[in-house]
Amino acid sequence: MLDYTRVEGLGADDVARLRACYEPLTQSVRELIDATIRTEVGPDEVAAATAQIDAATQRLRRAQRETSFGIQFSADGDSMPWGNAVIGVRNPSAPPLVIRRLADGSVRSDFVLGAAFEGPPGHVHGGVSAELLDHVLGDAASAPGVHRLTGTLTVRYLRLTPLGRLHAEARISRTDGVKTYAVGHLADEHGPTVEAEAVFIEPRWARQ
Amino acid sequence: MLDYTRVEGLGADDVARLRACYEPLTQSVRELIDATIRTEVGPDEVAAATAQIDAATQRLRRAQRETSFGIQFSADGDSMPWGNAVIGVRNPSAPPLVIRRLADGSVRSDFVLGAAFEGPPGHVHGGVSAELLDHVLGDAASAPGVHRLTGTLTVRYLRLTPLGRLHAEARISRTDGVKTYAVGHLADEHGPTVEAEAVFIEPRWARQ
Structure with a gap:
């Protein structure tokens, strides 16, 4: 709990x-x-x-x-x-992401990643991309008052993500009982760089 | 490049x-x-x-x-x-992980995660777990002078990971041409909390 x-x-x-x-x-x-x-x-x-x-x-x-x-x-x-x-306004290590919910129910965040988020020279650390996508997909899968935790997250790297101005998008792809599936991606000005899918689960203690 | x-x-x-x-x-x-x-x-x-x-x-x-x-x-x-x-000794946002290679070729890192790495109250952010495992698996899959980048990363959450003293382990599971597969996990004192597998690819420009 x-x-x-x-x-x-x-x-x-x-x-x-x-x-x-x-x-x-x-x-x-x-x-x-x-x-x-x-x-x-x-x-x-x-x-x-x-x-x-x-x-x-x-x-x-x-x-x-x-x-x-x-x-x-x-x-x-x-x-x-x-x-x-990821989103903490009092956490200096967080970018922090500000996530907006769009009219179609999907979510989007626009942000800038600088030197603190580097992996390969001049590029976003692959682990950071996974971190941010986990959160954005989780946000897409969530609703007020419903606790959902990540079950499995799969991240596919299409190409290197340059440091700088980026955005992430995610949406629910389907639901199945206590499981909610979401998909999304990280993108630079030229399009998606990393894709992700995840299943989120409402834990037993939160359903009671 | x-x-x-x-x-x-x-x-x-x-x-x-x-x-x-x-x-x-x-x-x-x-x-x-x-x-x-x-x-x-x-x-x-x-x-x-x-x-x-x-x-x-x-x-x-x-x-x-x-x-x-x-x-x-x-x-x-x-x-x-x-x-x-993740490992930068000049990056204050990095824990930083210190990764040791063991005699059997696997890698291990022992570290402490505090308030800056929080997601669910008192627990490690699921995205942070994914971030650290991406790096540790990538380290396991790497060799001196060989550039390898993550192709696909899959992270399975077994239970919540408490903030505090933790460790991560990873090893190569198999290789197939330019692809190297690695598996690993994050653990607290009671055992694994998050498992991961990934495929790493040596990019074309690095092979030339």
């Missing part, structure tokens, strides 16, 4: 206020991640930057939750998956 | 010196990522930390490569995939 925490007394205004507080911090850390990978400054500058970073970390750790972020809900039922590795 | 850069005049000592310079910086940023997700300090503290982070970023950006890190080689042929999303 998973722990989905409802934060009592937290309204929509509070959620907006928390987001306005923490999202710019997260975006700053994303910039720092990119700079850390690409910097060519020498040891003295690196040491000075490291000291500044450690000071910031110490400041942030003055009050912190004991565990990972989890998924918290406001009193209104707004979901805050803010620590999520 | 991929750009693998050989850095002229860069010896083993230089590689060690560069690593000693940049690896502690990267580790500091990893701590900061964790603190950013978990912090509960208020707006004033967040603003102060953000200013410190932006100052560090600005310092690091005084000299930086124009593009992503790529894969650089020393004059001795040492590979430095330091920007890699």
